[in-house]
Amino acid sequence: MRREFLLLGILAIALIAFPAFAGPYALSVATLILYFAYTGQAWNVMMGFAGQLSLGHSLYVGVAAYVAGGLFYHLGLGPWAGLWLAVLACVAFGLLIGFLAFRFGISGVYFALLTIAFAEFTRIGFDHLDWTGGPGGMFLKVAQRDTWDLLNFRGPPLMYYYAILFLAAAALALCAWLLKSKAGYYWQAIRENEEAAQALGINTFRWKMLAVALSAAMTAVSGVFFAFYYNNLFPEQIFNISRSIEIILGPIIGGIGTLFGPILGAAVLTLLSDGLTDGLAALGWEIPGIKQVFYGVVLLAVVIFLPNGIWPFISKKLKL
Amino acid sequence: MSLLVVQNIGKSFRGLKAVSDASFEIPEGAINALIGPNGAGKTTIFNVIAGVFSPDAGKISFQGKEIQGLRPDQICAAGIGRTFQIVKPFAGLSVLDNVMVGGFLRERTAAGSREVARTILKKLDLHGKANLPASSLTLPDRKRLEVARALATRPRLLLLDEVMAGLRPTECDLMIEVFRGLARSEGLTILLIEHVMRAVMALAQHVGVLHHGVVIARGTPAEIVRNPAVLECYLGEETEI
Numbered sequence: 239m240r241r242e243f244l245l246l247g248i249l250a251i252a253l254i255a256f257p258a259f260a261g262p263y264a265l266s267v268a269t270l271i272l273y274f275a276y277t278g279q280a281w282n283v284m285m286g287f288a289g290q291l292s293l294g295h296s297l298y299v300g301v302a303a304y305v306a307g308g309l310f311y312h313l314g315l316g317p318w319a320g321l322w323l324a325v326l327a328c329v330a331f332g333l334l335i336g337f338l339a340f341r342f343g344i345s346g347v348y349f350a351l352l353t354i355a356f357a358e359f360t361r362i363g364f365d366h367l368d369w370t371g372g373p374g375g376m377f378l379k380v381a382q383r384d385t386w387d388l389l390n391f392r393g394p395p396l397m398y399y400y401a402i403l404f405l406a407a408a409a410l411a412l413c414a415w416l417l418k419s420k421a422g423y424y425w426q427a428i429r430e431n432e433e434a435a436q437a438l439g440i441n442t443f444r445w446k447m448l449a450v451a452l453s454a455a456m457t458a459v460s461g462v463f464f465a466f467y468y469n470n471l472f473p474e475q476i477f478n479i480s481r482s483i484e485i486i487l488g489p490i491i492g493g494i495g496t497l498f499g500p501i502l503g504a505a506v507l508t509l510l511s512d513g514l515t516d517g518l519a520a521l522g523w524e525i526p527g528i529k530q531v532f533y534g535v536v537l538l539a540v541v542i543f544l545p546n547g548i549w550p551f552i553s554k555k556l557k558l
Numbered sequence: 559m560s561l562l563v564v565q566n567i568g569k570s571f572r573g574l575k576a577v578s579d580a581s582f583e584i585p586e587g588a589i590n591a592l593i594g595p596n597g598a599g600k601t602t603i604f605n606v607i608a609g610v611f612s613p614d615a616g617k618i619s620f621q622g623k624e625i626q627g628l629r630p631d632q633i634c635a636a637g638i639g640r641t642f643q644i645v646k647p648f649a650g651l652s653v654l655d656n657v658m659v660g661g662f663l664r665e666r667t668a669a670g671s672r673e674v675a676r677t678i679l680k681k682l683d684l685h686g687k688a689n690l691p692a693s694s695l696t697l698p699d700r701k702r703l704e705v706a707r708a709l710a711t712r713p714r715l716l717l718l719d720e721v722m723a724g725l726r727p728t729e730c731d732l733m734i735e736v737f738r739g740l741a742r743s744e745g746l747t748i749l750l751i752e753h754v755m756r757a758v759m760a761l762a763q764h765v766g767v768l769h770h771g772v773v774i775a776r777g778t779p780a781e782i783v784r785n786p787a788v789l790e791c792y793l794g795e796e797t798e799i
Contacts, residue, residue, distance in 0.1 A: 420662045423671075427659040430648035437608065437642070439634035439663040439711050495650075 241556070253403055257396050265395050269467070271508045272402040273460065278488035278500030279409040280456035285486070286495035287413075287422060288449035289429025291346070294353030296481035297360055298328040298454045302461025303471050307378055308370050310390075310466075317391040317466055325458040331356065332454030336447045354479060361477030375472040378465065391466045398467045405463065406501070409456060414497055425449055429495075457485075480530075487533060491540045493547025502549050507536065559622075561586040561747050562607070562638075562715055567616035567626075569602055576602040577771040580616075584715070589741055589748045591758045593782075594768035595792050600751040601643060603768070604717050608640045609633035620715065635663065639713030641704035643720045643751075647692035654679065654688040656703055660710030671710075678706045682736055698729050705733070709740070715747045716740075722754040734760050755783075755793075767792065 253272075257265055277295070284290045305327050306320030335356050339349045365373045386393040391401070416422045424445050427435040436442050465471060475481070492503025511529050518525060544551050560583040569577045577599040584590050592600050606613045609630040618626040620636060628636070639660075648656050654675055661671030679685040682702045687695065692703060701721050708716060718737075722730050734757055740746040752758050758765060758779060765782045767775040769791045775782060782788055 418668055420666065420668070420671075423655065423659050423662055423668075426651055426655075427648050430650050431646045433610075433630075434642065434646035434648065434707075435659070436630040437634060437640055438660045438707060439631050440659075441629070441631045 245556075250407070257399055262395060265399055267508060267512055269395065269399045269402055270512075271505050272399070272406045273463070274484065274488045274504035274508060275501040276402060276406040276409050277457060277460045277485045278492070278504055279406070279413055280453050280460065281485050282489045282495065282500050283413065283416070283425075283456065284449050284453035286489060286499070287417070287429065288425035288446055290446060290449060291350040292353040292450075292453070292482075293350045293479070293486070294355075294357035294482050295453075295457055295485045296477050296479065297331060297353070297357040298457035299461040299464055299481065299485075300357075300364070300471075300473070300476040301331060301360065302328050302458035303465035303476055304364060304370050304376070306462040307376060307465035307471055311376060311378055312369070316389055317462055318389070321459065321462050324462050325455045328454040328458035328461070329451045331360075332450040333447060336450040340443050340446050354482075357477050357479065357482060361473045364473035364477065370471070370473075373473060375470055377471075378469040380469055398463070402463060402467075405459060410497060410501070412456075417497065421445070421448070426495075483533075487537065489547075491536060491547060493549035496547065496549045496553075498553070499547050499549040502552070503547070506548065507533070510536065559586065560584060561588075561621060562749070563617075563619045564603075564607070565617045565619075567603065567606055567618065568614045569599075569606055569611055570614055575771050577606070577613075577768075580768070580771070580773050582766050582773065582776070584747055584749055587741060587745045587747055588763055589737065589750070589761050590764045590766070591750045591752055591762035591779075592766050592768060593752060593755075593758060593792065598768040599771040600768055601719060602771075604640065604719055604751060607633070608638065608717060634711055634713075637712075637714040638717065639708035639711050639715070640717040641701075641708050641719055641721055643723075645697070645700040645704050647695070647700055647703055649691070649693040651692055652689050653684060653692055653695065653703060656692050657706045657710045660707045663711040674710055674712075675706075678709050681709075681739075682706050683732065698725050701725065702733070705736075713746070715749065718748060718750040718752075720751055720753060722752055722757040725754075727756065730754060730757055731760075733757070737761055759783075 256268060260268065281292060281295050284292050302324035305324040306317050309315040309320040309323065310317060335352060339345065339352055344352060364370055370376045383394050386397050424440050427438065427440060428442050428445060432442055487507055488503035489500040490503065491507060492501065493499030511532050514532055515529060518528065540547065562584040565581050567577055567580045580603060592603065594600055605611050607618060609628050609632065612627040616626070617624055620638060625633060625636060648659065657675035657678055658671045661674040665671040665674055676685065679688055682705060684699065684702055684706060687699065695703060705721055722733060725733065737748055738761065741748060750761065762779055765777065765779050766773050767782060767788045774791065775785045775788050777785070783793060
């Protein structure tokens with residue numbers, strides 16, 4: 239346990255100091271890793287802790303991005319106000335999906351299908367919504383690169399790096415605390431055996447709803463970050479199922495239900511896949527879709543050789 | 559006063575009557591047993607009491623309040639703990655964590671729940687295995703874990719569904735001692751379903767016999783083993799106890 243804190247401290251210092259040594263490209267890759275570490279952590283609350291498989295988390299990223307982005311674009315409403323509305327909208331979506339599923343006993347694969355269906359419906363809805371530009375997309379004014387406008391969350395890449403670093407750290411702390419509290423125990427009990435959990439006095443409906451709401455709220459924050467970092471939003475991209483898959487690959491490869499799995503998985507996947515594309519590009523090979531093939535191969539390898547993910551394997555080796 | 563009153567309970571599954579018109583009472587602090595051949599409806603009665611099924615007919619009151627039709631978690635919160643005949647451990651969690659899940663029903667903090675869990679594990683002689691994953695336990699230990707988890711919710715009434723099955727006589731005796739101790743020291747009321755007559759004879763003050771969903775006999779263990787109807791349908795003519 240002591241060693242765990244020591245390693246965590248070293249990692250924190252390294253990440254805080256990282257921009258001082260990194261070029262713009264390395265900084266953008268690090269931002270991407272932390273982004274996936276954060277969203278992976280958010281997804282992990284639902285699947286890793288409470289055992290509810292969502293394959294439609296792009297729904298929450300997209301809805302939050304469009305709510306906060308749209309309010310900023312049309313009304314000049316800053317992201318700090320938009321964030322709350324985005325979180326509210328996503329929690330509402332999450333609770334609606336959760337209610338439909340848990341109230342009527344839909345679980346497992348069928349629950350996962352329901353989450354995909356909602357993401358797809360919403361994508362189609364936004365394709366026909368003129369207020370957000372429809373399929374043509376919505377473009378936020380590109381950020382001034384030289385000033386830190388914290389109030390409007392506009393600034394240089396460095397600002398986004400620290401913002402997502404803070405989010406990832408906060409999510410880790412929140413999840414660590416949750417796992418050690420009543421909620422963590424109850425969620426894991428539901429994940430392991432719902433009938434036994436209920437027999438021990440757990441209102442499984444309510445606790446599953448809470449997991450979905452929290453996961454949706456956390457993912458919503460990443461959606462707002464996404465909107466203000468990338469500045470352009472297309473329904474076809476942001477709600478795409480491949481986005482949902484990207485979110486869940488990190489925790490699956492790193493270790494579902496663990497605290498450090500999502501972080502490790504995000505780092506491994508992003509570094510390796512970007513390294514692979516860059517390496518091939520340096521050799522003069524541009525292979526479209528190579529990233530997806532690569533994801534598939536890594537996923538297969540992990541499922542076959544480390545079915546619990548990389549983190550449980552490493553933590554055992556390090557005796558943490 | 560009776561802690562649990564079951565009145566004219568009936569439950570059918572697609573026309574098949576699993577339990578019909580069953581009535582019994584359990585006085586506060588008593589240890590009673592429900593016996594009967596396989597398929598007699600014992601587990602169905604348990605599941606109706608525990609809220610897994612709501613009864614088609616009849617009333618169940620616990621501490622003077624009607625509880626039929628409540629959800630399992632509400633029944634548990636009201637003070638009825640239960641174990642499962644087919645054990646359902648939280649396999650991925652440690653033995654201690656399994657019991658802590660139950661402890662959280664009456665304790666807000668993890669520290670409080672952990673303390674409750676440790677005390678109970680000690681009582682059931684499982685504390686040496688507290689940090690092992692539940693999936694690594696043997697069947698007798700899993701049975702004990704079921705009991706420990708249910709006890710952690712601090713029930714007034716404990717429903718035990720064949721917790722002695724598969725236990726060796728010495729292990730069975732340990733369990734018997736635990737339940738006697740709990741009944742004596744904490745006034746815990748127990749209703750057990752059991753095939754192991756050794757345990758029934760040792761523990762129960764009162765026995766009900768169920769056959770084809772109907773209560774066909776009731777009385778003290780000594781009376782039951784001499785009851786011709788019971789001998790015919792369940793214990794068998796030549797049973798030696």
